[in-house]
Amino acid sequence: MEQREISQAVIGRLPRYYRYLGELMESGVERISSNDLSKKMKVTASQIRQDLNNFGGFGQQGYGYNVKYLYAEIGKILGLDIAHNMIIIGCGNLGQALANYAAFENRGFILKGLFDIKPELSGKLVRGVEVRMMDELKEYVQTHDIEIAALTIPKSEAIKVADMLVANGVKAIWNFAHTDLNLPEDVIVENVHLSESLMKLSYNVSRYRDEHVK
Amino acid sequence: MEQREISQAVIGRLPRYYRYLGELMESGVERISSNDLSKKMKVTASQIRQDLNNFGGFGQQGYGYNVKYLYAEIGKILGLDIAHNMIIIGCGNLGQALANYAAFENRGFILKGLFDIKPELSGKLVRGVEVRMMDELKEYVQTHDIEIAALTIPKSEAIKVADMLVANGVKAIWNFAHTDLNLPEDVIVENVHLSESLMKLSYNVSRYRDEHVK
DNA sequence: TAGATTGTTAATCGATTAACAATC
DNA sequence: TAGATTGTTAATCGATTAACAATC
Numbered sequence: 001m002e003q004r005e006i007s008q009a010v011i012g013r014l015p016r017y018y019r020y021l022g023e024l025m026e027s028g029v030e031r032i033s034s035n036d037l038s039k040k041m042k043v044t045a046s047q048i049r050q051d052l053n054n055f056g057g058f059g060q061q062g063y064g065y066n067v068k069y070l071y072a073e074i075g076k077i078l079g080l081d082i083a084h085n086m087i088i089i090g091c092g093n094l095g096q097a098l099a100n101y102a103a104f105e106n107r108g109f110i111l112k113g114l115f116d117i118k119p120e121l122s123g124k125l126v127r128g129v130e131v132r133m134m135d136e137l138k139e140y141v142q143t144h145d146i147e148i149a150a151l152t153i154p155k156s157e158a159i160k161v162a163d164m165l166v167a168n169g170v171k172a173i174w175n176f177a178h179t180d181l182n183l184p185e186d187v188i189v190e191n192v193h194l195s196e197s198l199m200k201l202s203y204n205v206s207r208y209r210d211e212h213v214k
Numbered sequence: 215m216e217q218r219e220i221s222q223a224v225i226g227r228l229p230r231y232y233r234y235l236g237e238l239m240e241s242g243v244e245r246i247s248s249n250d251l252s253k254k255m256k257v258t259a260s261q262i263r264q265d266l267n268n269f270g271g272f273g274q275q276g277y278g279y280n281v282k283y284l285y286a287e288i289g290k291i292l293g294l295d296i297a298h299n300m301i302i303i304g305c306g307n308l309g310q311a312l313a314n315y316a317a318f319e320n321r322g323f324i325l326k327g328l329f330d331i332k333p334e335l336s337g338k339l340v341r342g343v344e345v346r347m348m349d350e351l352k353e354y355v356q357t358h359d360i361e362i363a364a365l366t367i368p369k370s371e372a373i374k375v376a377d378m379l380v381a382n383g384v385k386a387i388w389n390f391a392h393t394d395l396n397l398p399e400d401v402i403v404e405n406v407h408l409s410e411s412l413m414k415l416s417y418n419v420s421r422y423r424d425e426h427v428k
Numbered sequence: 429t430a431g432a433t434t435g436t437t438a439a440t441c442g443a444t445t446a447a448c449a450a451t452c
Numbered sequence: 453t454a455g456a457t458t459g460t461t462a463a464t465c466g467a468t469t470a471a472c473a474a475t476c
Contacts, residue, residue, distance in 0.1 A: 007466080007467075008414075009466095009467070009468095010467095011414055011417050011418070012410075012414060014413070014414075014417065015407070015409070015410035015413040015414065016407075016410060018413070019392070019409075019410070033432080033433060033434085034433075034434075035433080044468075044469060044470090045433095045469095046468075046469050046470065046471095047467095047468065047469075049433095049434065049435065049436085050435090050436085050467090050468075050469085052435095053434090053435060053436075057434075057435060059433075059434050059435080060433080060434070060475090060476060061432075061433050061434040061435080061474070061475045061476045062431070062432045062433050062434075062475070062476045063432080063433070063434085063476065064432085064433065064434080065434090077417065078413045078416050078417045078420070079416040079417055079419065079420025079421075080413065080416060082420065084416060084419065092311065092314075093307045093308070093310045093311035093314060094307070094308070094311040096307040097306065097307035097308040097311055098408070100306075100307060101408070101409070103409060107409075107412075107413075107416075108416070109412065109416075147419060148415065148419065171419050171422065171423075172415055172418070172419045174411070174412060174415055178233070186422065188415055188418040188419050188422060190411055190412070190414055190415035190418070192406070192408065192411055193229070193230075194312070194315070194406065195229065195233075195315070195317060195321075196226075196229035196230060196233070197388070197404055197406055198321075198323065198388060198404070199228070199229040199232065199292045199294065199321075200222075200225055200226060200228075200229065200404055201362065201386055201388055201402055201404035202292050202293040202294060202298060202321075202322070202323075203225050203228065203291065203292045203293055204225070204386070204402040204404070205293065205298065205361060205362065205385050205386045205402050206292070206293025206296065207293075208385065208400065208402065209385075221442080221443075223442090223443070223444095224443095247456080247457060247458085248457075248458075249457080258444075258445060258446090259445095259457095260444075260445050260446065260447095261443095261444065261445075263457095263458065263459065263460085264443090264444080264445090264459090264460085266459095267458090267459060267460075271458075271459060273457075273458050273459080274451090274452060274457085274458070275450070275451045275452045275456075275457050275458040275459080276451070276452040276455070276456045276457050276458075277452065277456080277457070277458085278456085278457065278458080279458090
């Protein structure tokens, strides 16, 4: 549409704004200026205003932003006001950790199914959802309008499972496997590469250590 | 030192280079040009060369890069060749998932301790490491030369635990709690905010859905 | 009305890409 | 030597910050 493309740098900051606004709301704060928020969040006020104005004018000159309103609006921008059917593939510790993440339902993510290969997990309930076996996955996805699949399985499995999911209608993959997925352009992939995160940390402590030894 | 500051954008790409080079090594590839690597990784050859040349010249004109050598060098840059003592605070599913991540030891991260508040977990072994109670944490950190602490505990606890850890010598926090930690400048914090990751995904699927409905 | 603070344009800064001379 | 490909400088692009007129 007319809406120009918004950079992923901006999108990446929205959840953090959302979190801070949620906390302000809980503390009963009614309004906040970009300047006050910038101090709390350690970003520039300019950036906050620029980011928000990608989506519309949510503030008022001389007043600032209404916390409750802005929180709700950012929620809408992020799509948290609509239901997203989700499944988790892989019920190891990581898969179960995601399943147990309570805030999911509040934010429109509806856990519809859990899948694993291990027969001993079959029928087990995690957060009220029964674990199914992988051979049921294809048919399940075809018939249950699943939008998002979280992949918490080894990389050796991840690529072919992702291909199958996408071929059967899944629109987005939350990928925890240590590999890249080469999927069609219109499929959304959000990678969480924990090992890469730890290596970044490792780089930074190691550099720091170097500097202080010398 | 003389070394100018390297941007976090560059650091953030190193682990991915490392991963691809590791895979090439496993497939027995001996050398690769920035151009061939760029095609595999879907980045520009220019970026690869620029990134690497922040740290030195690892290639050879007319030849390219020796895979094994470059892999090792990036490993050193990332600090994967030195031991990092690590503990995990919080032995829920997420903490246990991290503990079980096998590649840790290969890459210099040595899991020294696991901590939780739940008495029923006391003494439990996870990957051969015994779960200790939180009241032992402070003394343990003081006496075991712990460099990195992974925080997989609720945000209500995370802030004060992080402060305590840092006050007792921990240099880096791998933070999985849904909050920012305001720690001294010289402490390295690497955040993994899963809920924010999922919201980014949510934004992208929602936008896509919009575009295709209209 | 005066003061505050937004929305938005312009200036700056940094990161990415392109180009090419150096050299294996 | 000729061809290939790096290392590095220069050009471009995009993102961040600063500034300020508009307006509540």
